[in-house]
Amino acid sequence: MKKTISLFFVSVVLFSSIATQAHAGIKIFSCEPEWSALATELGATAADVYTATHGLQDPHHIQARPSLIARVRNADLVICTGAELEVGWLPLLLQQSGNPKIQVGQTGYFMATDFVKKLEVPKRVDRSMGDIHAEGNPHIQLDPRLIATVALALSQRMQQIDPFQREHYANSYKQFSERWQQAIQRWNQLAAPLKGVPVVSQHNGFVYLYDWLGIQEIAVLEPQHGVDPSVSHLQKILNNLKQKPARMVIYAGYQDPRASQWLNKNAGLPAVQLPFTVGGSTSANNLYSLMDDTLAKLLKANNP
Numbered sequence: 001m002k003k004t005i006s007l008f009f010v011s012v013v014l015f016s017s018i019a020t021q022a023h024a025g026i027k028i029f030s031c032e033p034e035w036s037a038l039a040t041e042l043g044a045t046a047a048d049v050y051t052a053t054h055g056l057q058d059p060h061h062i063q064a065r066p067s068l069i070a071r072v073r074n075a076d077l078v079i080c081t082g083a084e085l086e087v088g089w090l091p092l093l094l095q096q097s098g099n100p101k102i103q104v105g106q107t108g109y110f111m112a113t114d115f116v117k118k119l120e121v122p123k124r125v126d127r128s129m130g131d132i133h134a135e136g137n138p139h140i141q142l143d144p145r146l147i148a149t150v151a152l153a154l155s156q157r158m159q160q161i162d163p164f165q166r167e168h169y170a171n172s173y174k175q176f177s178e179r180w181q182q183a184i185q186r187w188n189q190l191a192a193p194l195k196g197v198p199v200v201s202q203h204n205g206f207v208y209l210y211d212w213l214g215i216q217e218i219a220v221l222e223p224q225h226g227v228d229p230s231v232s233h234l235q236k237i238l239n240n241l242k243q244k245p246a247r248m249v250i251y252a253g254y255q256d257p258r259a260s261q262w263l264n265k266n267a268g269l270p271a272v273q274l275p276f277t278v279g280g281s282t283s284a285n286n287l288y289s290l291m292d293d294t295l296a297k298l299l300k301a302n303n304p
């Protein structure tokens with residue numbers, strides 16, 4: 001009896017140590033919640049994924065805090081949007097971390113926008129034009145076709161960094177990819193009434209969503225990227241809208257809604273708050289519900 005018990009314990013200990021090994025995954029530092037969500041869909045262990053920002057924070061403006069530097073120091077893989085979205089804070093984190101694995105050009109440095117064709121790439125860069133994104137618009141996360149492209153590149157990168165779990169990551173990618181393609185088909189059908197709908201945006205954070213759905217952006221409230229509009233600027237947009245009406249004004253969950261609310265009050269347009277990323281609304285808990293919630297809100301505003 002004693003022997004059976006001790007054998008039982010030995011096997012429990014052995015089994016749990018094997019299990020721990022199998023689950024000791026890549027330590028990931030992700031700049032925005034959408035990339036953490038994608039990494040976990042692709043087989044990363046949620047506990048090993050640290051997200052620098054939450055869904056109601058403005059990812060353009062984050063402080064390079066010591067706690068973030070400590071997280072980057074221990075990371076095997078840094079996943080961010082790139083295209084200068086994090087230009088104000090990520091370079092400092094990388095430099096201060098002293099971690100050679102995640103520096104620019106290393107395997108542990110993964111910028112999602114490096115893998116897609118960017119929109120709004122300026123022909124000429126003039127910093128006097130405000131806080132512009134010189135490498136093109138970085139806000140790619142609301143076009144699910146681009147998420148699919150990034151998913152493949154990210155899965156390959158995870159397999160490269162952690163070859164012992166290659167099969168696990170490859171299987172997770174396969175499952176995600178099939179489910180995601182089915183979801184895209186469903187979303188395409190659901191969003192058909194949005195094609196050609198004219199909208200106003202507060203910040204130009206939705207161009208990839210519009211590009212996917214065929215939504216027409218006829219005005220942006222910010223006179224320059226990241227600059228709050230003055231009342232006279234809003235007045236000018238209001239006058240233009242008399243000639244060319246829009247169906248709704250759209251802003252992100254992390255933004256101060258006042259400019260959109262001004263237009264709502266003065267032009268009678270519905271002001272629609274979209275989640276923008278995972279955690280940007282109460283129902284956007286993962287990549288699927290992010291898209292579901294985004295489309296539901298657009299469809300509701302389009303057909304109240």
Ligand SMILES: [Zn+2]
Pocket residue numbers: 060133139203204205225
């Ligand atoms: Zn931006």
